[in-house]
Amino acid sequence: MITTVATTPFDGQKPGTSGLRKKVRVFQQPDYAENFIQSVFDVAERPAGSTLVIGGDGRFYNRTVIERAIQMAAANGYARVLVGQGGILSTPAASHVIRKYGASGGLILSASHNPGGPDEDFGIKYNIANGGPAPEAVTEAIYARTRTIDRWMMVEGEAVDLDRIGTSQIGAMVVEVIDSVADYADLMEELFDFPAIRAAAAQGLSIAFDAMHAVTGPYAHEILERRLGFAAGTVHNGTPLEDFGGHHPDPNLVHAKVLYDLMMSPDAPALGAASDGDGDRNLIIGKGVFITPSDSLAMLAANAHLAPAYAGGLKGIARSMPTSTAADKVAAALGIPAWETPTGWKFFGTLLDAGKATICGEESAGTGSDHVREKDGLWAVLLWLNILAVTGKSVMQIAKEHWARFGRNYYARHDYEAIETAKANTLMAGLEASLPALPGQSFGPLTVAAADQFAYVDPVDGSESRNQGVRVMFACGSRIVFRLSGTGTEGATLRVYLERYERPEGRLAEETPAMLADLIAAAEAIAGIAAHTGRTAPDVVT
Ligand code: G1P
Ligand code: ZN
Numbered sequence: 001m002i003t004t005v006a007t008t009p010f011d012g013q014k015p016g017t018s019g020l021r022k023k024v025r026v027f028q029q030p031d032y033a034e035n036f037i038q039s040v041f042d043v044a045e046r047p048a049g050s051t052l053v054i055g056g057d058g059r060f061y062n063r064t065v066i067e068r069a070i071q072m073a074a075a076n077g078y079a080r081v082l083v084g085q086g087g088i089l090s091t092p093a094a095s096h097v098i099r100k101y102g103a104s105g106g107l108i109l110s111a112s113h114n115p116g117g118p119d120e121d122f123g124i125k126y127n128i129a130n131g132g133p134a135p136e137a138v139t140e141a142i143y144a145r146t147r148t149i150d151r152w153m154m155v156e157g158e159a160v161d162l163d164r165i166g167t168s169q170i171g172a173m174v175v176e177v178i179d180s181v182a183d184y185a186d187l188m189e190e191l192f193d194f195p196a197i198r199a200a201a202a203q204g205l206s207i208a209f210d211a212m213h214a215v216t217g218p219y220a221h222e223i224l225e226r227r228l229g230f231a232a233g234t235v236h237n238g239t240p241l242e243d244f245g246g247h248h249p250d251p252n253l254v255h256a257k258v259l260y261d262l263m264m265s266p267d268a269p270a271l272g273a274a275s276d277g278d279g280d281r282n283l284i285i286g287k288g289v290f291i292t293p294s295d296s297l298a299m300l301a302a303n304a305h306l307a308p309a310y311a312g313g314l315k316g317i318a319r320s321m322p323t324s325t326a327a328d329k330v331a332a333a334l335g336i337p338a339w340e341t342p343t344g345w346k347f348f349g350t351l352l353d354a355g356k357a358t359i360c361g362e363e364s365a366g367t368g369s370d371h372v373r374e375k376d377g378l379w380a381v382l383l384w385l386n387i388l389a390v391t392g393k394s395v396m397q398i399a400k401e402h403w404a405r406f407g408r409n410y411y412a413r414h415d416y417e418a419i420e421t422a423k424a425n426t427l428m429a430g431l432e433a434s435l436p437a438l439p440g441q442s443f444g445p446l447t448v449a450a451a452d453q454f455a456y457v458d459p460v461d462g463s464e465s466r467n468q469g470v471r472v473m474f475a476c477g478s479r480i481v482f483r484l485s486g487t488g489t490e491g492a493t494l495r496v497y498l499e500r501y502e503r504p505e506g507r508l509a510e511e512t513p514a515m516l517a518d519l520i521a522a523a524e525a526i527a528g529i530a531a532h533t534g535r536t537a538p539d540v541v542t
Contacts, residue, residue, distance in 0.1 A: 007038075007152055017344040018125055018486075019123050021114065023121060024061050024121065034154075038076075039143075043142055051102065053082045053089070053103045054083045055084035056108060057110040058088050059242055060120070061122050070160055076153060089108070091375075092377070095372035096184055105127055105128050114489065115248050117243035133374070188379065191309035192307050200385075201230050207224065207381070210237055210274035212277070251275055254540055259283070272284075281366055286395020288396055293366070294411050298402065302333075310358065315357060316356050317357060319341070321469060322362075325499070326408075341456060352373060365377075368380070403504070410515040413542050414495070415496075416493065416496075417488070417493045423492075424494055426532060427529065428484060435451045435452060443522035443525050447475045453469070454481075480522060480523050496527070496538070
């Protein structure tokens with residue numbers, strides 16, 4: 001029996017860079033999650049008999065929302081729901097399951113790398129039938145619906161046992177609790193040279209993988225330790241916890257410091273890697289060398305042909321605008337297109353669907369390919385392992401050879417977190433107003449060649465996205481990008497992206513902070529960060 005519950009709209013249910021993210025307390029208000037999910041169901045394209053995939057990263061409140069979403073899907077005419085065992089599906093695994101089983105879409109419950117727990121963050125994201133995040137037209141429609149919603153619907157029934165694999169029925173809808181890991185692990189085995197990696201592992205290739213008490217634990221145990229034969233204990237922090245053990249499940253040098261320290265020690269394995277809350281990000285550290293995500297994208301693209309899935313070559317490489325231009329140089333060498341999109345994985349979907357790009361990446365530790373429509377943390381780790389296994393080289397060797405061939409893009413991102421929203425907006429407005437006067441101005445040794453507010457026209461569907469970040473390009477090829485985060489849940493986060501290019505004959509073996517010092521000073525002079533925000537140093541440098 002369908003129960004219809006009267007409701008009134010909440011303000012601020014606008015999906016950001018990656019779905020609706022708020023504090024758990026916000027989601028716990030009566031009707032809050034329900035309004036958003038009902039709005040998704042009200043606007044989503046879902047033919048009769050559709051299947052919906054539901055899964056999350058296991059954080060606090062995951063099960064509550066999953067149980068409610070299943071009841072609501074039953075009332076909204078879905079024929080079938082596929083849900084990961086225990087409510088667990090990593091974001092890339094969810095993308096794969098949507099594609100593999102022909103679902104019309106999926107709900108992914110996650111706040112990615114943000115902390116979890118009763119006082120921390122939660123999120124709901126809707127992905128469409130191609131397995132990728134809903135494009136802006138859809139998220140706008142969902143948001144518009146949240147502004148007028150007056151009812152949500154559910155079928156009350158026996159609670160589904162999320163822990164037991166199997167099929168049950170709620171109303172007219174079938175609920176299948178599926179193995180969260182198997183489909184995804186099988187896909188990885190198709191893409192990569194598992195026999196070569198297994199053989200290398202047997203001969204001493206080693207990896208430390210930090211699952212950060214988040215969703216990739218079960219995936220990494222199965223793939224790295226069981227299928228590839230890496231030693232037991234290869235996976236660190238492999239049990240998903242509702243609060244990620246009290247840490248930020250954010251695979252960067254701040255939150256994965258233990259791994260970083262291990263990788264800089266004499267006992268380091270060949271590869272150190274980590275993934276985030278929902279398993280779509282990756283951190284790559286070689287013995288004695290941190291590989292920036294922008295460089296990892298470029299190095300993976302340059303060597304992808306060593307993995308069976310990409311042996312036939314790449315169709316193109318796409319990167320988000322703030323990501324360094326290292327990948328563009330690889331694309332040029334391969335004679336394939338390089339695409340520059342706004343921030344957020346949703347902008348890669350059309351390029352992947354149209355066969356214009358095979359590999360995509362973002363500076364924020366996101367890399368992936370056309371095997372799914374999300375970034376994929378373990379995918380990047382496995383491609384690195386595949387390359388190390390086949391070449392027999394170290395990460396350091398691969399990096400040095402890459403820089404010697406393509407030059408090196410020194411890169412860092414400075415984040416100023418939880419700034420008062422009004423102050424952040426004033427800073428960005430000031431920056432925008434200063435754009436026309438910037439070209440020709442000098443800041444220390446740097447002279448501005450061009451400056452603009454990045455706008456994007458999707459080459460496949462023609463959709464336009466404006467205000468995607470302020471770019472200041474210097475005559476020497478260096479660059480600063482300023483933008484406000486679209487995923488924060490507290491005030492505003494200013495991101496400042498700094499990039500300096502050195503040619504192959506230039507200085508390739510320097511320390512990044514020193515190489516970026518002039519750019520850091522220029523960023524302050526251009527944007528007046530201290531004056532606007534009172535902050536004299538970033539909260540996080542990645
Ligand atoms: C951040 C990253 C962006 C990524 C997104 C979702 O978004 O910068 O690259 O796609 O998280 O993981 P932002 O907070 O900058 O809007
Ligand atoms: Zn994530």
